[in-house]
Each structure stands twice: as structure tokens, then as C-alpha cells.
Amino acid sequence: xxxxxNHLLQKLEQWDRWLFIEINNHQSNSFxxxxxxxxxxxxxxxxxxxxLFFFVVxxxxxxxxWWVVIFLCVVSLTDIVSSRIFKETFDRxxxxxxxxxxxxxxxxxxxxxxxxxxxxxxxANHFGMAVFIFITLRTVFKNWVWLALPWAVAVGYxxxxxxxxxxxxxxxxxxxxxxxxxxxxxxxxKRFGFANFGN
Numbered sequence: 469x470x471x472x473x474n475h476l477l478q479k480l481e482q483w484d485r486w487l488f489i490e491i492n493n494h495q496s497n498s499f500x501x502x503x504x505x506x507x508x509x510x511x512x513x514x515x516x517x518x519x520l521f522f523f524v525v526x527x528x529x530x531x532x533x534w535w536v537v538i539f540l541c542v543v544s545l546t547d548i549v550s551s552r553i554f555k556e557t558f559d560r561x562x563x564x565x566x567x568x569x570x571x572x573x574x575x576x577x578x579x580x581x582x583x584x585x586x587x588x589x590x591x592a593n594h595f596g597m598a599v600f601i602f603i604t605l606r607t608v609f610k611n612w613v614w615l616a617l618p619w620a621v622a623v624g625y626x627x628x629x630x631x632x633x634x635x636x637x638x639x640x641x642x643x644x645x646x647x648x649x650x651x652x653x654x655x656x657x658k659r660f661g662f663a664n665f666g667n
Contacts, residue, residue: 484636485572488563491628491635492574500629505576508590508626520601527608531660535604542600542652546592546645554640555584564631575631587640588633591624595645596652603653608662620645 506512524532564573564580598620606613624638 480636484634485563485569487635488628489572491625492563492631493572495629496574501576504626504629507622508630508632510590510593528662531662534660535656535662538652538656539597539600542596542648543593545648545652546596546641547589549644549648550587550589550592550641551583554587554644555589558586559584560586560634560637562632563634573631577630577632581632585633586637587644588624588627588637589641590627591620591633591638591641592644592648593641594620594623595642596649597645599646599649600653600656603650604656604662 521536524535526532528535561569562580562583562585563569564575565585598616601616602613620642624642627633627638628635
């Protein structure tokens with residue numbers, strides 16, 4: 469059983485590295501080379517966060533502050549679980565920091581991000597935010613709220629494209645984010661939801 473599990477883990481790592489090379493090397497182009505470092509940069513999205521903050525506060529008054537608090541809780545929880553539990557437990561080297569793999573990496577940032585690789589905190593944070601936004605604001609933004617999900621996917625993809633994470637790091641972070649976003653979103657809707665907006 470141990471040998472089978474070890475063989476499966478080796479296969480998963482091979483697939484992970486193969487998919488990384490496909491995204492980081494074989495899908496590369498000059499347009500994405502310029503775009504992806506901005507997509508994965510949290511500061512790029514500050515105008516979006518500011519818009520959401522003012523929109524919710526101006527439209528929902530008292531309930532808005534609970535939305536802001538729980539939104540921040542989602543970000544904090546996903547970050548803590550990803551960084552303090554998974555990264556410290558698995559301690560996986562980033563592709564751009566692995567001396568046995570670095571020759572396969574196109575690093576598009578000025579430096580290889582610090583810390584371990586699994587799971588991606590960027591992915592955990594952004595999938596958590598996206599799912600929370602989707603669940604709590606879907607009656608407000610209607611079909612526009614679906615953009616939250618490809619936004620999170622784009623951020624995760626960019627992390628692989630620029631060379632700082634493996635695809636399975638993104639998948640692991642996405643699972644963490646979806647779980648916390650879902651749990652906190654359902655909790656918010658039951659206690660303070662915006663379901664009657666516009667009615």
C-alpha cells in the first residue's frame with residue numbers, strides 16, 4: 469500500500485511539473501508576458517476592492533459592515549490555513565526556487581517569491597473572495613457576478629505563468645478558498661443577506 473501511494477504521489481508530481489512547463493513555457497507569448505505579472509499582483513485589484521466596499525456600504529448601511537468584516541475574515545482564514553498550515557506542513561519548494569527544476573522555469577518577476585509553494589495563498593485568497601462575492605452578491609449584480617469566478621481562475625493561472633507556483637499549488641489553494649468562501653457566504657446570507665435588493 470505504501471509503495472502504491474508513493475508511486476501515485478510521484479505520478480502526480482510528474483503531471484504537475486509537465487502541466488507547469490506547458491503553461492509557463494509552451495503557452496508563453498509577449499502579450500501574456502506583459503499582462504500576467506499585473507494579473508497576479510494584489511495591488512492591481514485595489515480599485516475593485518474599493519468599489520465593492522463603497523457600493524456595499526452605500527447600499528446596505530448596517531448590514532454592509534457585517535459584509536466587510538466577514539469578507540476580511542474570509543481573506544484572513546484562507547491566508548492562515550494556506551500559509552501557516554499547508555505551507556509549513558508540506559514545505560514544498562517553489563518551481564523558481566528548486567535547483568533541480570529551475571532550468572525549466574521562465575521567471576517573469578524580479579525575484580522568486582519567498583516561502584513554500586503548496587498551497588498558493590494567492591489562489592486561496594482570491595477563490596475565497598470570489599466565491600464569497602458570488603454567493604452574497606449574486607442577487608445584486610445578477611449575471612455580472614459570474615465574472616468573480618474567472619477572475620480567480622485568471623489570478624491562479626497567472627501564478628503558474630509567471631513561474632512562482634505549480635498548477636497543483638493553485639488547485640490546493642482553490643479548494644481552501646472555495647470551502648471558506650462557501651461557508652462564510654452561506655453564513656452571511658442566513659444572518660444578514662442582501663436577497664431583497666432592488667425589490
